[in-house]
Every structure is written in structure tokens, then in C-alpha cells.
Amino acid sequence: MTQPPHDEPIAADTDDLREQVEQTRHELGETVQALADKADVKARAQEKAAALKEQTTAKTAELTGQAKAKVSEASEVLQDKVPDAVKDKTAVAVEQLRTKASQAEQVWQDNAPEPVRNNRTALIAAGAALLAVYVLLRRKKK
Numbered sequence: 001m002t003q004p005p006h007d008e009p010i011a012a013d014t015d016d017l018r019e020q021v022e023q024t025r026h027e028l029g030e031t032v033q034a035l036a037d038k039a040d041v042k043a044r045a046q047e048k049a050a051a052l053k054e055q056t057t058a059k060t061a062e063l064t065g066q067a068k069a070k071v072s073e074a075s076e077v078l079q080d081k082v083p084d085a086v087k088d089k090t091a092v093a094v095e096q097l098r099t100k101a102s103q104a105e106q107v108w109q110d111n112a113p114e115p116v117r118n119n120r121t122a123l124i125a126a127g128a129a130l131l132a133v134y135v136l137l138r139r140k141k142k
Contacts, residue, residue, distance in 0.1 A: 064122045071129040078136050086139055093135050101128040 037043075082090070105124055 060122065064126050067126040067130065071126075071133055074133045074136075078133075082136065086136075089139065090132075090136055093139075094132055097128055097132055097135070 101124055
């Protein structure tokens, strides 16, 4: 028979011995469960994927908010500095961009994987807004 650990007293009677055995079984069960959890690669991968998805969603929302703020800022600055002739040309360009954005959205809807499509509206709006600002700034330089 093996000796008990040095930090535990030797059982005085059978009841104490049974209690020690039961405690050891309980601890062993917890240890086995912890090892099984570490060995469950699929569950760990799913947990990691869920965490990454959450981080990606949060970062997308943050970047979309920043992009909208910058576009709004740039739009205000440009409204004050751009001549009316350029504004008219810009209106035409914006309409063309809206058409292209609509076409891009249809292509996106047809080809993008479902998890990516869930955020398509924000991404398309941010891209279209940035493109409009780029066009405005480029026309101003000419």
C-alpha cells in the first residue's frame, strides 16, 4: 500500500479513511476534467474564434465611426471652400458613385461570404464616403 501525503494525517479509523478516499477521488475527477478541457482542441478553437469575431465586430464599429466623423469633417471644410461650379460637378460625380456603390453592393451580395455580408452596409457606406471625399479633394487641386 502507498503512504499518504506528508501534509495529511494518517486516518485514525475507517470513516476517516473513507473520507480521505472520497476527497482524493473528487480531486482526481477535477484534475481529469481540467486535462480533458485542455485536450478539447475543437472547443478551444471555437472559443478563440468567438473571441476574434467579437474583437473584429468591435473594431469595425470603431473604425466605421471614425470614418464617418472624418468624412463629416471633410465635408464641412469642403462646403465652405469649394466654388459652385465644382459643387455641381461633384453632385454628378456623387450620383455616379451612388450608382457604382449600388452595383458594388449587388456584386458584394452575390459573392461575399455570409459572415462578411453582415457588415456590408457599414463597409460600403464608409468606402463610398471616402471615395467621395477623395474625388472632391482631387477636383479641388485641379
